[in-house]
Amino acid sequence: MERVTSRELNSAAHLAAWLIGLALAWGGPTQAGADARPTRIVSLNLCTDQLVMLLAEPERIAAISHLARDPQLSVLADDAQRLPVNYGQAEEVFLLKPDLVVAGSFNINASVDILRRLGVRVEELPSANSFDEIRMSVRRMGKLLGSEANAERLVAEFDARLAAVDRSTVSRSQLAALYYANSYTSGAGTLAAEVVQRAGFKNLGSELGLEGVAELPLETLVMRRPDLVVTGLAYQAPALAQEIFEHPALAYLQQRSQKVAIPENLWICGTPFTARAVEALADVGKALPSKTAAALGRSGATAADPPMARK
């Protein structure tokens, strides 16, 4: 065997280094590791869209879901117009060569499965159903995106806004009913319920023992005579689901209760924007005349309407 010359050793070392470098580069996105910040982020879910837009610079976002552009659903709809969108198809997402894909737990499993098998890094964030979960989501997203500082700042702002909500309304404990298309409400364990309660109201859905988003029969709504009926904003295009808002029984209720429409995009996703919903409701609460509501009895079914101040 010949002796290896030093020059040959040098070339070999260079070659090795070059090969290692290639291997690292070609290792694929899964090799990115926690050290490198993702620079091609794709979001498949409305809620992760908004968190990504809040925490990452636009240059790092490869695509968000098309739902982010719907102003009915997304608070950042205007910003979303400037970003590329995807429709959740595995093919289109893969071709974007993302180094991080974020999805909600409700995303279509088939697409997510294919992406993972193709070696794409997919992180799933469950939807946030409470303020605590909002804080957790924001922090986790911050960690995934390498934007921990931004995340902490957002959480701090969120907490500050909540703290600023006038606590004096809390003791009044008036009854609010959330009422959505198709006669649905939010019961215990939902973000909307916590918003309502945080603003100082009792939530009819929770009082009735409902969990999650559940049907609230119109009859029950009328009989409970909430002080406040909270609806979302209706779509322009007609559908039967929205006919309930024109029901004469609801009109009766609205003569006797306060009504407010809160944009659903504030609580469809648990984001720091949800604090705005708390603020809006708290303001409405302040405007309601204080009555000895407890004396009248919340579950009254047969008592005739006492004379009340018209709004």
Next chain:
Amino acid sequence: MRIELSYPLLLAALGLVTAVLFVVSLVTGPAGIAFFESLEALVTGRSGAASIVMQEIRLPRAILGAIIGASLGLSGAALQGYLRNPLAEPGLLGISASASLGSVIAIYTGLSAAFTLALPLMALTGAAGAVLLVRLLAGAGAQTITLILAGVAVTSFAGAMTLLALNLSPNPFAALEIVFWMLGSLKDRSMTHVWLALPFILIGWAMLFQVGRALDALTLGEAAAATLGFRLERVQALVVFGTAACVGAATSVAGAIGFIGLVVPHLLRPLVGAEPGRLLAASALGGAAVLLAADIAVRIIAPERDLKLGVLTALIGAPFFLWLIFKQQRGGQ
């Protein structure tokens, strides 16, 4: 077949059953108001929220249950008498599905928001088109299989077009509402719906009740009926437009509800001595009773959810329909 009950007695009995079911429908609901309190709230209107629940939610639901059920029973009996076929009914012949299509076009294009009567009128048009089409395709006195196939064709087409129209709507709820239009529901209907549908339903009834004697004569076939003094073109027009009016209007506010027009006349036929004319009023009352019962049942079976009426009517009606077909095959009628 011997007539067991005299005709007036039969009508009185059916009327009584319907009235009882009407009252039961009025007191059924999640609000949990006691029986006498609820009736008091309904009549006096002085019980605040309870009165609103009774007058604006329960009452329209009960009224619609009765008049829609009556329309379905009546039109089923009329169609069977006119086509001389015991398997004819608005659901199977695609009339309800076509009325749904007309309604969907009226609602989801925003037409009915601009012009309220657009809804029942377009439903009526859809229904009339279907009756005429079935008549055309099948001819009078055609074989059962031709008639049913014609109905299948119309229902499929109307159903597909309905779903297309719904999918084209920008409203995300629209596509899911196909379930309402195909299976029907009386949930949260208001007096507005009653006033919208009632005039057309009454017109339809007025037309259909006029053909009783002609349907009796048609027992002997078209030739004999014509020579007995009946104008068959007029009978056809009354059946077509009468069915279109009442089934169209009914579907426009409650969606397509099937099988009542099939089952009710069939069950009552032996009790009226098979006379098609007598079957009209009996089926109207019977249909009202059946639909009221079904609507009560959906509220008891699934109190907080919106179980569609069509689920119940199909659960009973579809096996019944199959049994009828087997019976016909064996009887070789």
Next chain:
Amino acid sequence: MTSALSARSLCVRLGGREVVKNVSLDLRPGEFVGLLGPNGAGKSTLLKAIMGLVARSGRLTLGDRPIEALTPTESAREVAYLPQEREINWPVQVRALIGLGRSPHRGASSVPGEADRAAVDAAMAAMDLVELQERSSLELSGGERARVLIARALAQETPVLLTDEPAAGLDPAHQITLMATFRKLAREGRSVLASLHELTLAGQWCDRVILIADGGIVAEGPPDAVLTPGNLATVYGVRARITVSDDGLSVVPTGLI
């Protein structure tokens, strides 16, 4: 004497073919006329043409009024028609089925009156149906069904009665009863036109016979004048033994020409 029913130059085209060619006939009150002819001669079509069930050209008068001047109900009170197809669509009670013949007389009311009940009773008696009156119409034998449908036409109590092959499927006794009924109606001053295949029945019971072939009238007159060996050979293509007796003409086909 004015005819009860008079047809002039009736023509019917079906599917491009002339099925009834320029037929003129009269039905006078008090006569029982037999309409004879081979299969496909146009007997049924002629009857339908008179009843207005197929498109026709020509003139038709009932009594002294043109048929166009009458409403369908008025026509139904003047002429009753029994179709060849023995169609019954629903299992209606026999009595109720026969009662359908009273429709033109009942006006808007559907409650039968005294006259209606009497007419139905008479029709049932004539057709020997009293025991069957509560039976379901679909549970009858062929002959019973035929009698029930004839009874319906009888119950209509019209001055003119047109029947298409009423004797088909009846047993001999009931055939004779039927013929006797028609003769009785004729003696009461009504007119009966019946299309028949039973040549002997026509020979023995009809006052007059119209023989049709290929859509046109070949011969008409008293039975013995029309039912001749020559006519039978030309029109029916059969040889027959024709015997005359007190009962009338008896025609027995014996073989083909």
